[in-house]
Amino acid sequence: MFDIKDILEPETLEEALELLNQNSQLKIIAGGTDVLIRLHHRNIKDIELLSIRKIKGLDEIKMLEDGSIEIGAMATFAQIFRSDIIEKNIKVLGEGAVSMGGPQVRNMATIGGNVCNGAVSADSAPALFALNAKLKLRSKDNERIVPIQEFYLGPGRVDIKSDEILLSLIIEKQNYENTRGHYIKFSNRKAMDIAMVSVAVVSSIENNKFKDLRIALGVSAPTPIRCSEAETYAKGIEITDENINKIAELAVGSSKSRNSWRASKDFREHLIKELTKRGIKKTIEIEGGEDNE
Structure with missing residues (x-):
């Protein structure tokens, strides 16, 4: 059994950010492949979860007007390696995505969860580092862009505040063209x-x-x-x-x-x-x- 005290499932980004602003103890869950393993091993107990799976648009992979590629934090690894945009422009990231786990894991695990977990073994991380990826983070009152090399602070530690949600990862045209x-x-x-x-x-x-x-x-x-x-x-x-x-x-x-x-x-x-x-x-x-x- 998982030691979960409560799970909240907001349907809009604004609602999710308000909940985080009110309760700093909430733990964001995306695909759940990392958090649930830690729960299973009792590394975290009596936890309150905030699921962002119902928020529309966070899984989009798109080309922006300036040629930058924006990958939604909720994009799964299966979506990434099947994306025509990824395949055509940043295939190295697709190769990292397809190397992760088995089909069941790739269908659930998200790139945002993979990065925010802070694991040195994250399969998306080397490609994102080589592509000079930037992370878009938002809280209720602020939005900031963080280069991925500054986001990783140490083993299992990343620069995301308790009231923030990772919205997307951005690869600028100059870094892949x-x-x-x-x-x-x-x-x-x-x-x-x-x-x-x-x-x-x-x-x-x-x-x-x-x-x-x-x-x-x-x-x-x-x-x-x-x-x-x-x-x-x-x-x-x-x-x-x-x-x-x-x-x-x-x-x-x-x-x-x-x-x-x-x-x-x-x-x-x-x-x-x-x-x-x-x-x-x-x-x-x-x-x-x-x-x-």
């Missing part, structure tokens, strides 16, 4: 397991040189991270195996891997280097394939 991306997840089992290490690579290539290269890691530090030193080194350099190896080595340097029951520090660092190289080479392959179409 003329880029290619790839997401790789390594886990102990091939199916339905959390990542041991995950890597998202987004690249822009011109004249056989990296015009831009973004590398984001999951399960490689207390929060998802970007590999800034590797990215700076890559900018403007020629695409060669030697340079790709150097970039991958610098990516390892950005990580803060540690020993755990799931993997040793040395093994994680080996994975980071190898998966980074594979991710970079895949984006180069995609670029070449599309140029030859």
Whole structure:
């Protein structure tokens, strides 16, 4: 049995924000795949839930007038990887979405819940970091935009106030236009397991040189991270195996891997280097394939 004191189900955003404003103890539930597991293990007790599932429009995935892509916080992972907008413009996020759990989980789990849970293993996080995603948060009296790298504060901690709801995630046109991306997840089992290490690579290539290269890691530090030193080194350099190896080595340097029951520090660092190289080479392959179409 779940230890739930009460569950509220507002049908409008305004009603939900008013309820949060009145009661700071309410816990927002989206798909429920994270909260219900914690309840099952008795990590949280006597909880009051605020379900936002009935609020219309929070699951929309749309292209804005300025070319930005807005993904509603209630969009499920199934919706994300089936979206034509995602497939055409930011396929790297769709790859992260389809790697999460099984079909039943993907049909329920939402991108907003995945991010707000603050887990370093979140399958959406590396792609969102590599795409410089921004989060739109609203309270009764205020709305703010937070870059995703500032949203993650530490393991399981994110910058969302008790009276706020995450409305959507925004990927600006400048962060996806003329880029290619790839997401790789390594886990102990091939199916339905959390990542041991995950890597998202987004690249822009011109004249056989990296015009831009973004590398984001999951399960490689207390929060998802970007590999800034590797990215700076890559900018403007020629695409060669030697340079790709150097970039991958610098990516390892950005990580803060540690020993755990799931993997040793040395093994994680080996994975980071190898998966980074594979991710970079895949984006180069995609670029070449599309140029030859």
